Each structure stands twice: as C-alpha cells, then as structure tokens.
Amino acid sequence: MVEQRFDAIVVGAGPSGNAAAYTLAKEGLNVLQLERGEYAGSKNVQGAILYSDALEKLIPNFREDAPLERHVIEQRLWMLDDASYTGMHYRSEEFNEEKPNRYTIIRAQFDKWFSQKVRDAGATVLYETTVKELIRNTSGKVIGVQTDREDGAVMADVVILAEGVNGLVGQRSGLRDELKPDTVALAVKEMHFLPRDVIESRFNLKGDEGVVIEAMGSVTLGMTGTAFLYTNEESISVGIGCLVSDFTEKREAPYELLERFKSHPAIAPLLAGSEVKEYAAHLIPEGGYNAIPSLFGDGWLMVGDAGHFVNAVHREGSNLAMTTGRVAAETVVRLHRMRKEMTKTNLAEYQERLEKTFVLKDMRKYRKIPAFLHGNKETLFGLYPRLLSKAAQTWFRVDGLDKKAKEKAIVSSFRQARTLRGMIGDAFKLARAWR
Amino acid sequence: MSTETDAVKVEEKLYYNRYVVDAGRPHVKIRPHEVPSQALLALTKICPAGCYALNDKGQVEVTPDGCMECGTCRIVCADTHDIEWNYPRGGFGVLFKFG
Numbered sequence: 001m002v003e004q005r006f007d008a009i010v011v012g013a014g015p016s017g018n019a020a021a022y023t024l025a026k027e028g029l030n031v032l033q034l035e036r037g038e039y040a041g042s043k044n045v046q047g048a049i050l051y052s053d054a055l056e057k058l059i060p061n062f063r064e065d066a067p068l069e070r071h072v073i074e075q076r077l078w079m080l081d082d083a084s085y086t087g088m089h090y091r092s093e094e095f096n097e098e099k100p101n102r103y104t105i106i107r108a109q110f111d112k113w114f115s116q117k118v119r120d121a122g123a124t125v126l127y128e129t130t131v132k133e134l135i136r137n138t139s140g141k142v143i144g145v146q147t148d149r150e151d152g153a154v155m156a157d158v159v160i161l162a163e164g165v166n167g168l169v170g171q172r173s174g175l176r177d178e179l180k181p182d183t184v185a186l187a188v189k190e191m192h193f194l195p196r197d198v199i200e201s202r203f204n205l206k207g208d209e210g211v212v213i214e215a216m217g218s219v220t221l222g223m224t225g226t227a228f229l230y231t232n233e234e235s236i237s238v239g240i241g242c243l244v245s246d247f248t249e250k251r252e253a254p255y256e257l258l259e260r261f262k263s264h265p266a267i268a269p270l271l272a273g274s275e276v277k278e279y280a281a282h283l284i285p286e287g288g289y290n291a292i293p294s295l296f297g298d299g300w301l302m303v304g305d306a307g308h309f310v311n312a313v314h315r316e317g318s319n320l321a322m323t324t325g326r327v328a329a330e331t332v333v334r335l336h337r338m339r340k341e342m343t344k345t346n347l348a349e350y351q352e353r354l355e356k357t358f359v360l361k362d363m364r365k366y367r368k369i370p371a372f373l374h375g376n377k378e379t380l381f382g383l384y385p386r387l388l389s390k391a392a393q394t395w396f397r398v399d400g401l402d403k404k405a406k407e408k409a410i411v412s413s414f415r416q417a418r419t420l421r422g423m424i425g426d427a428f429k430l431a432r433a434w435r
Numbered sequence: 436m437s438t439e440t441d442a443v444k445v446e447e448k449l450y451y452n453r454y455v456v457d458a459g460r461p462h463v464k465i466r467p468h469e470v471p472s473q474a475l476l477a478l479t480k481i482c483p484a485g486c487y488a489l490n491d492k493g494q495v496e497v498t499p500d501g502c503m504e505c506g507t508c509r510i511v512c513a514d515t516h517d518i519e520w521n522y523p524r525g526g527f528g529v530l531f532k533f534g
Contacts, residue, residue: 036522038455042530043504107534128526148524166506168522178513179506186507188483190448191533235533244481248511251480255445278533279448281483281503283510 006032006124006156008332009145011131011169013040015318016304017162018114019058019325025121027333032154033123034147036130041111044164045189045282046318047230047237049212050105054319058326059117063099067109069232070210071100074203078266080217081389085266096209104210104230104237106191134159134173134300141343142299145169158299158332158342162325165283165305175300176293181248182374183287183308185225187241188254190262192274196234202270203231214315217385219261223250224377227261228315229270236271238262241284243374254281286312289367295354296347301328309359312373313366320359327353368433379418379426387414445485449501456500457527463499463508464519471495474515478508503529 010021013035021033037043049072055062074091095101119125135144135153144155161170165184170176194202203211213229220227225242240254240261247254262271285291285308292308295301303309304321311320331350332342340346354360373380391410401409414423463486465475475495478487484501487508497518509520522528 036525038526038530041534043528044534045503045531046534048534108531109533111534130522130525166504166509168520179510181510184510186481186483186505237533244507244510247481247507248474248477251477253445253480253485254483255448255485259444276448276451278451278531280452280531280534281505281507283505283507 004030004032004154006030006154007336008032008158008160008329009034009154009156010123010160010162011145012162012164012167012304012306013037013115013118013125013127014044014111014162014164014304014321015114016306016309016321016325017160018111018118019322020160020162020303020329021118021123021125022058022114022121023326023329024332025118025123027329028122029333029336031123032156033118033125034129034131034145035115035125035127038128039108039112040115040125040127041108044107044111045187045280046107047189047228047239047315048105048107048110048318049230049315050103050110051316051319052099052101052103054322058322065113067105067113069104069106070205070208071095072102072104072212073205073209074211076211076213078213078215078217079385079388080215080219080264080266081386082218083265084389084393085215085217085264086385086388086392104212104232106232106235131163131169134169136299140298142297157336158301158347160325160328160332161300161302161306162304162321163306165285167306170293170302170306175297175302176306179283179285180287180291181245182243183285183291183370184244185241185284185286186244186247186254186281187239187284188258188279188281189237189239190258190276190280191278192236192238192271193234193277194236194274198273199231199234199236205231208233215261215267216381218382219264220257220381221250221252222378222382223247223252224373224381229267235277236274238267238271243286244283246377255279284312284317285310286370288312288370289363290370292363296344296350298344299342301332301347301350303328309363311362311366313369314362316362323357323359324354327357366434372429372433376426376429383417387417445483446501449484452501452503453530453532454500455527455530457523460524461497461499462521462523462528463497463502465495465497466517466519468494468517472512472515472517474512475517477511481511482508
C-alpha cells in the first residue's frame with residue numbers, strides 16, 4: 001500500500017468521485033482515489049445521459065476528447081398500455097448547437113476517460129482496491145480508510161465518500177441509514193447493438209443526433225417505475241426500473257419486465273435484429289430530498305448517489321453527482337488553503353454551498369413527489385395510461401358513431417374508472433407535490 | 436411463463452457479461468435456515484441475476500457467480516438478517532464493458 005499521508009482520500013471513481021478527485025488534484029492537493037473495479041466504470045451502470053453543464057464546470061473543453069455517443073435532439077415521453085402508446089415528442093433543430101446540452105454516453109467508457117483526466121491532474125488512483133471501513137481517532141474524527149490490500153490502512157485529513165448508492169462504508173460506519181426498499185429503484189438494462197445507419201433511419205436521425213424515450217404505463221404492471229430507450233452511436237440502451245419494495249411485494253422478476261418492455265409493439269421494431277452484448281442491474285436512489293443523509297461530519301463528506309442525489313422527476317443524476325463532488329472538493333480546497341481543520345463545523349460549508357446550487361433547490365422542490373408516486377402507483381402507472389389509450393382509440397377510430405357520443409364515451413370511461421372526485425383529487429395532489 | 440424458462444433466460448443474459456469470479460470466496464452468503472423467510476423467498480423471484488433458488492428441501496440457496504452487485508438482496512433482507520453481503524475483493528466480480 002502507499003506509505004503516505006494524503007490531504008484527501010476519495011472513495012469511488014464514478015462521476016461524483018471523479019469530479020471531487022479532479023477538482024482537488026487540479027488545485028494542487030495530494031489526493032488518493034480508491035476504486036474497487038478493475039478500471040473506473042467497471043462497476044458502474046447508468047442509462048446513460050450526460051448533461052454538459054455540470055461537466056463543463058469541471059472540464060470546459062471535454063467535447064474535444066470525451067467518449068460521447070450522440071447529442072440528444074429529441075425527447076419522447078410515452079404512456080403505454082398493452083397494445084398502444086400515447087406520446088409526447090419534443091424535437092428541435094436548436095439542439096443541433098455548437099455545444100450541445102445533452103449527450104448519450106456509455107458509462108464504462110466515459111468513466112475511464114474521466115479517470116484518466118483525474119490522473120493527469122495529479123491524483124494517485126488505485127483500482128482493484130475495496131475500502132473496508134473508515135479509520136477514526138479517539139475523538140471519533142475520520143482520519144483514514146482501511147482497504148482490502150495488505151497493510152491497507154491509509155491516512156488523510158478528509159475522506160470523501162463517493163461510493164455510490166450501494167455504498168457499504170458509509171452505512172456500516174453509521175454515517176447514513178440503511179437504504180429502504182421504498183427509496184431505491186432496481187433498474188435492469190441491456191445494450192443492443194445495431195449498425196449506425198439502421199439506428200439513424202429508425203429514429204429519423206442524421207450524423208450524431210440522438211433520441212431518448214422515457215416510457216411509463218402498464219409495462220410496469222402497476223409498480224412505481226419507468227422504462228427507457230436511449231440511442232447511442234452504434235447501440236441502444238434499453239432498460240426498466242421499479243421500486244425495490246414494489247418488486248418485493250409483487251414478486252416480479254426484473255428481467256421478465258424488461259422482456260415485456262422490449263416486446264411491446266412500440267419498442268420491438270426499434271430493436272429488431274439487434275445483437276445484445278451486455279445485461280446490467282443497478283439500484284437508483286429515488287427517495288428524493290427526504291432520503292438525503294447527513295452530508296458531512298468530522299473528517300468526512302458524502303457526494304453523489306451515496307448522498308441520494310438523484311432527481312427522479314427529471315431523470316437527472318450524474319449532473320448532481322458531479323456538482324456535489326465538485327462543491328465538496330472546493331470546500332476542502334478552501335479549508336486546506338486557510339489551514340483550517342476538517343472538522344464537522346468547518347465542513348458544514350459544503351452544505352451551505354450546495355444550498356446555493358440547483359442541486360438542493362431541485363431536490364427540495366420535489367420533496368413530496370416520491371410519496372405521491374408511491375402512494376398512487378396503481379392509478380398513475382396503470383389506470384391513467386390505459387384510460388388515455390382508450391380515449392385516443394375512441395377519438396381516432398372512425399366507425400359511424402357520432403362525435404358527441406364519442407366524447408360522452410370517453411368522459412364516462414374516465415368517470416367510471418376513477419370518479420370525477422378521484423381525478424380532481426389526483427390532480428390536486430400532484431400539483432401540491434410538484435410545488 | 437414458467438419458472439424454468441425464466442431461469443434459462445436470465446442465465447443467457449448473464450452469459451453476455453464479463454466476470455472475474457473469486458473462487459471459494461462467495462461475497463454473498465445465506466444464513467442457514469430450515470424455513471425461508473418471505474424476504475428470502477422474494478429473492479428467488481426478484482434478484483435480477485437469478486442468483487437465488489429453492490433447493491429440494493425448500494431452503495433458499497445462493498450462487499453469487501453471476502451477481503451484478505446491485506445490492507437489492509441486501510436491502511430486502513436488511514431487517515431479517517438472512518444474508519451476509521460484502522463486496523467482492525478489489526478487482527473481482529462483475530466487470531461492465533458498457534455499464
């Protein structure tokens with residue numbers, strides 16, 4: 001093991017850990033980053049969408065050499081029932097801008113690239129190294145970590161935990177509670193390969209343009225969850241995720257759900273003839289603001305998924321991860337320069353800084369959404385998509401029935417299924433949770 | 436869909452993935468039991484890698500070779516303490532090429 005004392009140790013080499021280690025190393029601090037995978041990204045799974053803004057704040061010219069797949073010019077939101085989908089599409093030529101706003105990426109490749117940037121900035125990065133626990137002094141301050149290497153103790157002024165949603169170090173050290181089945185989603189995903197010209201013609205794209213589809217409805221069998229399909233350069237990422245508590249209650253197999261989504265008449269033609277090259281599973285922190293643990297203490301900070309930083313409504317995560325990683329590191333850099341100790345009181349500055357960013361503002365805005373979604377799952381993910389499909393079918397089918405009778409049929413189908421009072425109640429609850 | 440065909444299907448999926456198995460050192464273990472808890476029984480269905488299965492005696496067994504280290508089983512059994520869950524040693528376990 002490295003016989004040295006560090007200014008900071010970063011646990012994990014995902015987006016939050018890399019953002020933190022990069023920021024610290026660039027500012028001249030002596031940083032050690034520990035990653036349990038063979039390479040950065042080998043244990044990481046995401047859809048994945050990269051939002052430029054958060055990365056630009058770290059590496060402004062990232063577009064020059066980062067492994068990006070396609071820039072997103074079209075977003076589709078689909079409500080599925082068994083045979084149909086009702087959709088909203090937004091496509092804009094303005095997304096074909098000089099510096100695009102969103103890209104699809106392949107995480108294993110992107111994280112590897114980011115990790116190289118971290119090393120170039122001067123951090124010491126050790127792969128294949130699992131952190132077992134935190135080391136504390138007699139007063140309880142975190143002063144280092146114990147790894148699974150021989151003589152694997154290593155010391156630092158501060159430890160940044162960027163160990164992801166299933167991070168055991170923070171939990172087993174009592175820094176955060178055990179995850180609850182109703183605050184995490186289990187998502188499964190496959191990578192489907194197709195020639196790029198096939199992808200482009202199927203999705204009406206040219207060059208590096210990309211499409212993302214987010215879908216909800218009967219495909220989750222009444223469980224709280226969503227599915228997705230993202231176009232990469234020569235592959236399509238397709239996945240589905242639902243709350244762990246719902247999977248447990250319903251005893252549904254995630255891979256069966258994925259097969260169901262893939263075989264949906266709206267999805268199957270998009271994947272036809274593809275070659276599958278990977279199947280992955282991962283947890284996503286979906287508990288929102290109320291599930292955020294304590295973010296700092298004596299000698300430690302928590303960032304990214306470990307801190308539950310996912311905005312489930314907008315499907316944002318890696319940008320929150322990179323932002324929290326950067327802000328945590330900036331806090332450490334400032335304290336280090338001022339020769340201040342990494343105490344709980346001083347590290348509280350991390351949270352103060354975060355309050356001023358979109359991260360905590362957005363998380364707070366949607367604090368009531370997880371409970372709303374979970375409490376109304378049968379209606380939101382089952383009933384409404386079905387009613388909407390039925391209404392569209394009635395509306396568009398020309399069958400000799402007069403239009404007034406069609407309107408009546410649509411209204412009565414909604415009222416029979418959900419009563420006017422119920423629908424108003426749902427709308428009201430949604431509005432209240434949204435604020 | 437029968438359970439048998441499902442099991443085949445998930446095995447086929449895992450076949451795409453790359454693993455470095457730490458032979459003789461399973462990172463997930465089940466506490467010995469006579470009758471499985473509801474949480475353990477749920478895992479035979481919801482584990483995305485199909486690592487959990489019932490044996491002839493009606494007990495739940497785990498074969499974590501295909502584990503994708505998501506942590507679902509750990510969370511589901513947090514209250515029942517049915518399983519002991521650790522990460523594989525550094526460098527071992529699943530290695531995503533795409534992720």
